[in-house]
Amino acid sequence: MRAAGKTHRGPVRQAVAIAGFIALLVVLWQSVIWVFGVPGYLLPTPGEVGAALVGQRDTFLQHAAVTMTEVVLGLGAGALLGLALAVVMDQSPVLNKALYVPILATQTTPIVAITPILIIWFGVGLAPKLMIIAIFSFFPVLVNTLAGLQATGRQMLLLLDSVAASPWQVYRYVRIPMALPHVFAGLRLAAAASVVGAIVVEWVSSTAGLGYLLILYQSRLNVSKAFATLVVLLVLGLLVFAFFAWIERRFSWQKRLGMD
C-alpha cells in the first residue's frame, strides 16, 4: 500500500539501470580492445558480435528454441520432483533420513561424469537431457521447500490442533502459504541451474542447442559467433529468471505486502 508508487516505478528504474550497466560494459570492452590492441581472434569487438547476432539470427533462434524447450521441460520435471520429494520428506522423518544421503550424492557427483552413462542407457534423445537438467534443478527446490514447510511455528500448529484441524487443512491454510516465499527462492535458483544443466548436456552429446553451437564455434575458432552465442544464452537465462520473478510477484504474499 505504502510502497504502491514505488513498485510501479521500480521495474522502469531497474531497466534503466540494467541498460546503463550494459552500455558501460560495451564501452569498457571496446576501450580494452583499442587501448591494448587485442587481436580479433582472441576478443571480438562488440560490433562484430552484434553483426554475428544479426547475421545468424535464424540459426540462433532455432538453436535457442531447442535449448529453451529442454530448459522448460527439464526445469518443470525438476521442480515437480523437488516439490514432491519435499512433501514426502516433510511427512515422513524416516524417508527424510533415508533419502538424505542419496539426494546429496546427486549433487556431489560431477554431473558431466554421469551424463555419458545416461546417454548409453537412454540414447541421445530428449529423455537423458531432461534427466540431467532435472538433477540440476530439483535440489534447490527441494531444500527450500522443505525448509519452508517446516517454517511454521509450534504454537501455530498447536493453535490448529486446538480446533482439531485435519492435516490437509494445516497444509492448505498455513504450511503451504508459509512455504511459498521459500519455494519461490528455490525456483529462482533452479531456473539458473537448469540453464547450466542444459548447456552441460548439450556439450556432452547433442546436434542442436546453444551449448552445441558454442562448442561448434569454439572448435572453428570463430570467436565473434561464440560470443554471440553467449549473449543469446544470457538473454535466455534472464528470460527464465524473469518468468519466475513474474510468478513470484503474482503469487507471493510477501511481495504483495512488500515484506521481503
Place this chain on the structure above:
Amino acid sequence: MEELSAVAHKAKRAAAPASVRERALVSVRGVGKRYPLEDGAEVDALAGFDLDIADKEFVSLIGPSGCGKSTALSIVAGLQEPTHGEVLIAGHPPARARADREIGVVFQQPVLLPWRTIRANCTLLLEVAGRWTKEAEERASAILEIVGLADFAERYPHQLSGGMKQRAAIARALCLDPLLLLMDEPFGALDEFTRHQMNIELMRIWSRDRKTILFVTHNIAEAVFMSDRVIAMSPRPGRIVEEITVPLPRPRDPDVRFTREFTECVFHLQRLLERDEGRLP
C-alpha cells in the same frame, strides 16, 4: 446438530447447581505428566493435579518456570496427553471439546498469519471449523469492535503493534465462541505498560463476552487483578501448593491495585512462592 449441542450447553450453564464441583465446566482429576529424560531417568512435570473450574469463572495458574503450569494448560486443552488422571470439559474428554470447537487458546506469541488481514486471521479458525457463516462474520465484526480493532480489521499483522496483535489473537479465540478460553502467558512478551493495559482490556472484554478462562502467568499482580481464584504452583514435581480466592469485588477498577486487599493478596502469594523457592535443593 451443532445448534442443538450449543443449546444443550446453554441449558447446562443455566441449570448450574450450587456447589462448585457439580457445576464445574472443567474438571481435572489426579492429572500427572511424566517425561523421560535422556539418561533414562524420568521427571514429573506435573503430579496429582486437581482442579475444578466453574462456568464463567476466571482462574489463574501462577508459579516459577518449570512448575508445570503450561503443561497443565496444554493437558486441559488436550494438546498433550496426561500420564495419569483425567480431564473433563462439560462432561467430555478434551478431544471431544476440541472437535466441537469449544476451546479457544491464546499463546505468548500472537501467531497471526502474515498474509491474512486481521479480520481474516480472526476468522481462520471458523473457516477451519467449517463454521464460516453470515452470523459468524457478523460475530467477528462485533468481536473486533469489542477488542478495539474495528478500524484495523483490514490491516495486516506487520502493520500492528505487539499489544494490538495480541488483542487480535484474543479476538480470534473469541470468534469461535468457545466454552473455555485457555491463555498461556498471553501478555508475557509485552512490556510492563502494555501488559497492564491489556489486563484492563481483557477485563473489559471479559465483562462483555464472559467466558470461562484458565490463565497461565508468572506475574502475580496480573493474576490477582483479573482472577476469581489464583492457583499457586511449585516445581519438582509440578504441583499445586495453594489456592486462594481473590476477595476483590467486580467489576474491578484499575485503581483496585492500590487497595489494601489487593496488596495483601499479592504479598501473600509472593511470600508463598519465595518461601517455596528457598525449599529447593
